[in-house]
Amino acid sequence: MRETLHGVTLEVIQGNIVDQADFVAIVNAANAQLRIGGGVAGAIHRAAGPKLEEECLPLAPIKPGQCVITGAYNLPNQYVIHCLGPVYGVDEPSDELLASCYRKALEIAEQNKIESIAFPAISTGYFGYPMESATKIAFDTILDCIPKLKCVKRIRFVLYNRRALDIHEKVLSDILKKKT
Numbered sequence: 001m002r003e004t005l006h007g008v009t010l011e012v013i014q015g016n017i018v019d020q021a022d023f024v025a026i027v028n029a030a031n032a033q034l035r036i037g038g039g040v041a042g043a044i045h046r047a048a049g050p051k052l053e054e055e056c057l058p059l060a061p062i063k064p065g066q067c068v069i070t071g072a073y074n075l076p077n078q079y080v081i082h083c084l085g086p087v088y089g090v091d092e093p094s095d096e097l098l099a100s101c102y103r104k105a106l107e108i109a110e111q112n113k114i115e116s117i118a119f120p121a122i123s124t125g126y127f128g129y130p131m132e133s134a135t136k137i138a139f140d141t142i143l144d145c146i147p148k149l150k151c152v153k154r155i156r157f158v159l160y161n162r163r164a165l166d167i168h169e170k171v172l173s174d175i176l177k178k179k180t
Helices: 038-050 048-061 095-110 131-148 162-179
Strands: 003-004 010-012 025-029 066-071 079-083 116-119 154-159
Touching: 010 131, 010 162, 025 038, 038 048, 048 066, 048 079, 066 095, 079 095, 095 116, 095 131, 131 154, 131 162, 154 162
Parallel strands: 010 154, 025 079, 025 116, 116 154
Antiparallel strands: 003 010, 066 079
């Protein structure tokens, strides 16, 4: 699925976040210590190599809703933006903290003149955020930010499985229908 709004292309695809060679930055669904971990963080750290963790260590810990930027090392991108999403039912207010991840990642991208950024579905794996609720928060936040973006021209959501892809496509379609 692909939509262009205010000159920014928003894409939703199924794939692997570490295989987004046509994007300047990818987003890591990080843990507070910015270490290897499992899920998205594990995949990104394994693909980037040990230098990523070396650069991350002095930046940690981060709090839910916060983001930091590093190089991408062995990844095909220039940057990794690490976001700590909320643990559902633990970190509150979870909706505001999750929205902050997307907003701050886009702010960091703008500050670093990054033209393209790829996101995973932050907090929906091990952190337990319900996929539909998280997706609505993500798209509401991003659609609110798009008119203000000057550098970012491409935003991609990279979903690991078909179920996540279907939910993201439906939620985005429903939100866009309401806006028109």
